[in-house]
Amino acid sequence: MNGSLSNAERAEVLVQALPYIRKYAGKTVVIKYGGNAMTSEVLKQQVMEDICLLQLVGVRTVLVHGGGPEISEMMAKMGKEPVFVDGLRVTDRETMDIVQMVLAGKVNKTLVNLLEKQGGMAMGLSGMDGRLIEARMKDERLGYVGAITKINIDPVRDLLDKGYIPVISTVGCDREGNTYNINGDTAAAWIAGALNAQRLIMMTDVAGILRDRDDPSTLIRKLNVNEAVGLFREGVIAGGMIPKVDCCIEAISMGVDKVIIMDGRIPHAILMELLTDEGAGTMVEGAENNG
Numbered sequence: 001m002n003g004s005l006s007n008a009e010r011a012e013v014l015v016q017a018l019p020y021i022r023k024y025a026g027k028t029v030v031i032k033y034g035g036n037a038m039t040s041e042v043l044k045q046q047v048m049e050d051i052c053l054l055q056l057v058g059v060r061t062v063l064v065h066g067g068g069p070e071i072s073e074m075m076a077k078m079g080k081e082p083v084f085v086d087g088l089r090v091t092d093r094e095t096m097d098i099v100q101m102v103l104a105g106k107v108n109k110t111l112v113n114l115l116e117k118q119g120g121m122a123m124g125l126s127g128m129d130g131r132l133i134e135a136r137m138k139d140e141r142l143g144y145v146g147a148i149t150k151i152n153i154d155p156v157r158d159l160l161d162k163g164y165i166p167v168i169s170t171v172g173c174d175r176e177g178n179t180y181n182i183n184g185d186t187a188a189a190w191i192a193g194a195l196n197a198q199r200l201i202m203m204t205d206v207a208g209i210l211r212d213r214d215d216p217s218t219l220i221r222k223l224n225v226n227e228a229v230g231l232f233r234e235g236v237i238a239g240g241m242i243p244k245v246d247c248c249i250e251a252i253s254m255g256v257d258k259v260i261i262m263d264g265r266i267p268h269a270i271l272m273e274l275l276t277d278e279g280a281g282t283m284v285e286g287a288e289n290n291g
Contacts, residue, residue, distance in 0.1 A: 011070065020275040024085065027198040028160070030256075031270065032188035033111075034066035043265065047203070050270035052166060059159045059274075061114075062263035063122075063167045064191055066184035073239065074102050088138075088145055088227040091181045096144040099181045104128070105168040111167050122165040127172040128179060130155035133187060136173035146172040146180025151179070175196040189247040193254025199275035200251050201273065202244060205262035208259040208282035209245070211236055221279065225249050226287045248284040259284045 003015075031051065037046060044137025071089070072082050075098055083090040091099060104126035109123070115122035130156055134145030159166045164245045170187040172180040185202060192200040211218035223231070228245055231237045237245050248259040262269050262281035269280040 004038060004049070015238055017275040021057045022227055024054070024198065024274055026060070027119040028060040028195045029199045029201065029274065030062045030064060030188055030192035030195065030197045032064050032066075032185055032200070032202045033174070033264070034068065034184055038067070038264075039063070040265075043267065046267050047264070047270065048111070048114045048120070052115060052118040053271065053276065054179065055120050055163075055165055059166050060196075061165050062154075062160070062191065062195065063108060063111065063165060064158060064184060064188040065103075065111060065167065066069065067103050067169070070107055071099055071102050074098050085141055087243070088142055088183070091144040091182060094183070095218055096179055096181060100126075100171050100179055104171050108167055108169040115165055115167065119174075120165050121163055122167050122173055123159050125155060125159075125165045125167070126169045127187065131173060132156065132168070133170065133172035133190075134174060134184060136174055137178075137180070140152055144180050146182045148172065148175075148190050151190045153191070155196065156191065162214060173209065174259070183185065184248040186250070187242055189251035189259075190254065191260075192251050192256045194199060196255045198257045199274070200248075200256050200259045201270060202259065202261050203269070204244065204261060205263070206261075207263045208261050208280075209237060209241060213238070220282050222283045222285070224285050224287050225252055228284060245284070252284065252286050 033047060051061050051063060075082050108124040112122045112124040125132060133148060134149050134150040138145045138147040164252045169189065170182040170184045172182045173290045188200060205214045207219050210216065210221045211220060228249060244261055251259050260273055260281050260283050262273060266280055272278055273280045
């Protein structure tokens with residue numbers, strides 16, 4: 001595609017992006033990254049390019065990541081069978097060690113390295129660093145799966161103020177020194193809320209909220225939290241989309257301006273959402289916003 005654009009067309013693209021760059025310069029955007037966009041090397045590269053470009057134009061960007069497939073892969077190598085209850089990974093002590101090793105180690109440092117390779121300034125953190133994510137046991141049946149009790153956001157703010165992209169793995173801790181596996185969407189919502197972020201972008205492997213789950217053309221491009229509650233009642237928001245929309249509502253209640261559920265399989269979806277009219281996925285906003 002790049003080769004097909006003339007210099008004049010490239011200049012026009014940049015000029016059209018200018019109002020959006022102005023709008024977001026100095027603002028905070030939190031990106032929750034996972035799913036297919038994380039397993040495809042090509043898409044991973046494009047996501048890192050998008051994030052670096054946002055940093056270069058002055059957007060304060062935070063990357064919160066999961067790593068479920070990598071955890072399952074490592075568990076298989078160690079001869080351990082993953083067990084799930086209500087979609088959540090049962091996490092005994094041994095599994096928690098694997099989660100910490102994979103998320104805070106391999107996945108986190110790989111993403112930091114990719115961002116640096118693209119010319120970004122990135123710094124990896126886990127939720128245990130500076131007690132960023134404090135948590136308690138969510139349900140004894142799940143073992144060391146954590147429910148967040150507090151976010152200590154100062155380390156993230158410090159990194160943003162110094163021009164870094166904080167890259168956060170969702171491992172939490174408590175005051176007794178226990179570590180917890182934290183749901184990535186929930187962690188991103190709480191972190192975005194603590195930062196009063198302008199946008200929380202949740203990258204998934206679906207187009208967004210669909211009125212008909214089997215028809216991508218029924219994508220709902222924008223709705224407020226009251227409309228979202230109505231869609232819960234109607235059964236439009238169901239299955240794996242329920243916890244995602246719950247996180248959207250939670251983030252908005254904590255002070256995030258708008259949340260986007262976005263298809264991470266689309267190349268450069270982040271730039272399409274933030275720097276063009278087109279957008280990508282479903283935007284959820286507060287009840288005071290009408291549509």
